[in-house]
Amino acid sequence: MTLTVKDALRAYARMLNTCDLEPLSPFLSDDFRYTSQMVLTSIGSKADFLTYMREKLDVIRGRDDRPVAEMGYLPAMFNRPCLVLSERDSNTAICTVLTEVSNQKLVQIDLCLIPTPGSAKRTGERPGE
Structure with a gap:
C-alpha cells in the first residue's frame, strides 16, 4: 500500500478520536x-512523540471536552488535504493539521x-468515530 x-x-485523526496510538x-x-x-519547541523523533502522545492521550481520555479530528481540505492551498481539530461539544475549530x-x-x-x-472545507468524515 x-x-x-x-x-x-x-491515521492521526483515528488516533486522536479513539485515544489510541496504534492507528x-x-x-x-x-x-x-x-x-x-x-x-x-517541536518534537524531533518517533520515540519522543510516542512518549508525549501517550501521556497526552491519557489526559484527553479523561476529559469531557475532548477534541475531535475531521477530514478537510484547503481551497487556498490547491485543495491540500488537512484535518480540522475542534471542540467535540461546540464544534468550535481549534486548529488545522497538515502532514508530510x-x-x-x-x-x-x-x-x-x-x-x-x-x-x-470540512468533509464531515471523522475517522474512528
Whole structure:
C-alpha cells in the first residue's frame, strides 16, 4: 500500500478520536517531527512523540471536552488535504493539521493556526468515530 497524505491524516485523526496510538504508530518515520504553531519547541523523533502522545492521550481520555479530528481540505492551498481539530461539544475549530509523507512514512505533523481552521472545507468524515 502506498501511504498518502490523506492516509496519514486519517491515521492521526483515528488516533486522536479513539485515544489510541496504534492507528498511527506504524506509519511514523524514526526521524518524525511534530510541530505546533502554539508551542515554541517541536518534537524531533518517533520515540519522543510516542512518549508525549501517550501521556497526552491519557489526559484527553479523561476529559469531557475532548477534541475531535475531521477530514478537510484547503481551497487556498490547491485543495491540500488537512484535518480540522475542534471542540467535540461546540464544534468550535481549534486548529488545522497538515502532514508530510516521504518514502512511505509519515515524517511530519504540523498543528497550525495559519492556515486557519476556518479556511478549511470540512468533509464531515471523522475517522474512528
